[in-house]
Amino acid sequence: DIQMTQSPSSLSASVGDRVTITCRASQSISSYLNWYQQKPGKAPKLLIYAASSLQSGVPSRFSGSGSGTDFTLTISSLQPEDFATYYCQQSYSTLGVTFGQGTRLEIK
Amino acid sequence: EVQLVESGGGLVQPGGSLRLSCAASGFTFSSYEMNWVRQAPGKGLEWVSYISSSGSTIYYADSVKGRFTISRDNAKNSLYLQMNSLRAEDTAVYYCAREYCTNGVCYDYWGQGTLVTVSS
Numbered sequence: 001d002i003q004m005t006q007s008p009s010s011l012s013a014s015v016g017d018r019v020t021i022t023c024r025a026s027q028s029i030s031s032y033l034n035w036y037q038q039k040p041g042k043a044p045k046l047l048i049y050a051a052s053s054l055q056s057g058v059p060s061r062f063s064g065s066g067s068g069t070d071f072t073l074t075i076s077s078l079q080p081e082d083f084a085t086y087y088c089q090q091s092y093s094t095l096g097v098t099f100g101q102g103t104r105l106e107i108k
Numbered sequence: 109e110v111q112l113v114e115s116g117g118g119l120v121q122p123g124g125s126l127r128l129s130c131a132a133s134g135f136t137f138s139s140y141e142m143n144w145v146r147q148a149p150g151k152g153l154e155w156v157s158y159i160s161s162s163g164s165t166i167y168y169a170d171s172v173k174g175r176f177t178i179s180r181d182n183a184k185n186s187l188y189l190q191m192n193s194l195r196a197e198d199t200a201v202y203y204c205a206r207e208y209c210t211n212g213v214c215y216d217y218w219g220q221g222t223l224v225t226v227s228s
Contacts, residue, residue: 049208099154
């Protein structure tokens with residue numbers, strides 16, 4: 001299986017901050033990388049697909065970049081509703097998509 | 109509006125069985141590949157199983173292979189997961205999720221989840 005490692009595991013930030021979350025794959029996955037946001041007690045929500053494509057309806061303050069093994073999710077100016085847990089997910093290996101362990105974004 | 113509504117979760121003893129259902133509405137269910145993804149309490153997301161739009165192609169995670177069976181009824185707009193020989197480590201919230209991306213695999217709509225607890 002392809003292992004996905006996110007960093008940091010948790011992060012404290014303030015409203016208005018610029019935040020970057022990193023996801024590293026154990027092997028090259030081209031651009032087969034997606035990002036999800038999950039709030040407590042809720043299902044995950046697709047934010048970014050194919051490493052850098054913004055899902056419909058997602059605010060433009062969210063952006064994704066990277067290819068190969070290293071990827072980033074950036075939130076340009078944190079809003080109160082952005083405090084959540086974020087997961088990356090690879091789909092290079094379609095017979096076994098895998099997720100990162102999650103990054104919990106908390107209010108400072 | 110796209111909706112996915114899971115049901116069938118509950119408390120079951122180790123070695124027992126449970127059948128989860130996912131009722132779909134607001135889209136042409138028969139045109140979409142579907143998946144089950146689970147999340148153990150306080151843990152991350154784990155893909156469980158995939159089924160093609162026609163039901164002819166099916167995949168499972170190694171952790172559930174031989175114990176779980178995914179199926180669908182396109183006439184009823186429903187997805188199912190039959191879970192047998194349940195173990196404590198199968199305790200999780202189970203989500204059904206619709207596949208979206210044409211280049212790779214991503215999930216654009218998820219149900220609210222149904223909790224399965226395996227305990228004696």
